[in-house]
Amino acid sequence: MLTIHDILETNQMIQKNNLDVRTITMGISLLDCCSSDGKTLCRNIYDKITRYGEHLVQTGNDIGNEFGVPIINKRVAVTPISIVAACSDLTDYVSVAQTLDKAAKEIGIDFIGGFSALVERGYTEGDRKLLASIPEALATTDLVCSSVAVGSTKAGINMDAVAEMGRIFKTLGELTKEHDALGCAKLVVFSNPVEDNPFMAGAFHGVTQGDSCVSVGVSGPGVVKRALESVKGEPFDVVAETIKKTAFKITRVGQLVAQEASRRLNVPFGIIDLSLAPTPAVGDSVAAILEEMGLESCGACGTTAALALLNDAVKKGGLMASSRVGGLSGAFIPVSEDKGMIEAVERGSLSLEKLEAMTCVCSVGLDMIAVPGDTSAATISAIIADEAAIGMINNKTTAVRVIPVPGKTVGDVVEFGGLLGHAPIIAVNTFRNDEFIARGGRIPAPMRSLTN
Amino acid sequence: MKAVITVVGVDRTGIIAAVSNIMAENQVNILTINQVILDNIFNMAMIVDLENSAVDLNGLQQLLKEKGDQLGVEIRAQNMEIFNAMHRIG
Numbered sequence: 001m002l003t004i005h006d007i008l009e010t011n012q013m014i015q016k017n018n019l020d021v022r023t024i025t026m027g028i029s030l031l032d033c034c035s036s037d038g039k040t041l042c043r044n045i046y047d048k049i050t051r052y053g054e055h056l057v058q059t060g061n062d063i064g065n066e067f068g069v070p071i072i073n074k075r076v077a078v079t080p081i082s083i084v085a086a087c088s089d090l091t092d093y094v095s096v097a098q099t100l101d102k103a104a105k106e107i108g109i110d111f112i113g114g115f116s117a118l119v120e121r122g123y124t125e126g127d128r129k130l131l132a133s134i135p136e137a138l139a140t141t142d143l144v145c146s147s148v149a150v151g152s153t154k155a156g157i158n159m160d161a162v163a164e165m166g167r168i169f170k171t172l173g174e175l176t177k178e179h180d181a182l183g184c185a186k187l188v189v190f191s192n193p194v195e196d197n198p199f200m201a202g203a204f205h206g207v208t209q210g211d212s213c214v215s216v217g218v219s220g221p222g223v224v225k226r227a228l229e230s231v232k233g234e235p236f237d238v239v240a241e242t243i244k245k246t247a248f249k250i251t252r253v254g255q256l257v258a259q260e261a262s263r264r265l266n267v268p269f270g271i272i273d274l275s276l277a278p279t280p281a282v283g284d285s286v287a288a289i290l291e292e293m294g295l296e297s298c299g300a301c302g303t304t305a306a307l308a309l310l311n312d313a314v315k316k317g318g319l320m321a322s323s324r325v326g327g328l329s330g331a332f333i334p335v336s337e338d339k340g341m342i343e344a345v346e347r348g349s350l351s352l353e354k355l356e357a358m359t360c361v362c363s364v365g366l367d368m369i370a371v372p373g374d375t376s377a378a379t380i381s382a383i384i385a386d387e388a389a390i391g392m393i394n395n396k397t398t399a400v401r402v403i404p405v406p407g408k409t410v411g412d413v414v415e416f417g418g419l420l421g422h423a424p425i426i427a428v429n430t431f432r433n434d435e436f437i438a439r440g441g442r443i444p445a446p447m448r449s450l451t452n
Numbered sequence: 453m454k455a456v457i458t459v460v461g462v463d464r465t466g467i468i469a470a471v472s473n474i475m476a477e478n479q480v481n482i483l484t485i486n487q488v489i490l491d492n493i494f495n496m497a498m499i500v501d502l503e504n505s506a507v508d509l510n511g512l513q514q515l516l517k518e519k520g521d522q523l524g525v526e527i528r529a530q531n532m533e534i535f536n537a538m539h540r541i542g
Binding site: 001002003004005006007008009010011065066067068069249252253255256 | 490508529530533536
């Protein structure tokens, strides 16, 4: 039988510690929308998204009200557009992005992901057109998110794509400079992407998926931080155990919401993503969890070990609570979206190099990091290459979402608003890498034995 | 459907009576009531059954919110499954 303390604990998590369901994401396959005629393609895409997603927002709100847990975002992820649009007569895919944007607005969702290409081993004509369309597509739409996979453990790293992505981030930053390069916040570059990620900007509905599914991303850094406050000074075994138990409880809520959404929308359940996703709100920070373990400020020596423990314990606790786990499933460390990370950068304890080290042990990568506007395309490409290499060698997903802000430099702050937060511009190593990036070609896939 | 009604706020006379009245008026069956004072704050949890009630959960939430505003306490009504999911296995 439930006790009053159980009931109060749940409501305290929700009301005081920011426990929420970050997103219900509906994956929709657009493979059956293909057409040689561009206009027909766009019409098919619009019709399918608005038909499948018609009740998504209302259903999410109903579930949130009924269970008393906020469901922050409702999103849609679609088949990578480079595949869907490949057989069309379109010369660029900006009109497809605008169609996605229009459909997303029609059904009232917060974001739509899947303006994507997977080019780990090379480009198709569709991939080429999609990449070329990214700057204008993201600059002229509001809700569309784009992702490009440039590497994987099995394929190695496509360094031509890495070079191109550096240039795309720069162009997109320029095109959206009136809004502090906000366009770049909607673009992510992956190594080892996953096909069932409900989180943006990297969500897409992989071709191995069925026609449609709903997945849920839970959140709750504030709840984990609160739980650790009760075990101050205890050994790490206790810390790990406490995080596991908390992650279990958080994930059970996610599982319940996912099951309900699946039942009410009559769409199969996809996965629960166990990621701890922070927000800029006070008390909703991953950095604050690491500091609670005994670090003066996030980024101090010991941060990587603390993050490794956190990430692992969240997975162990969450796995038992869900019938199907997938997506990115780990702790996110997006700088601008995490108040503790922002403060750590501002007080000088957290650098780009330390963030890179942290991505070796957590999901997902260098995320929402504002860099000086004069950072060269080659340097951004080199940042992407470093991060892709970490993913490739460690057999994990890594990503880069950096924002080169025109006219801004270290010490300035950029304001993105909402869940995207604000970010201090972070210093980037200024030694050059132009010749390194200019080589192009492929970094071969690594061997999987002799792994030291 | 079973729901959990929680009341959180400064203790005063008549809170349980007021909430119970709303249940009676709407044929909502009260299954259990518990209360505890934590840090000088009054906390009450009531498990109710809406099976044969005259209102749905949405309607009940509305009525309870109005009553909570009058009494100066926060009253929530939630589907009980969220608590079972978090605290009960099996």
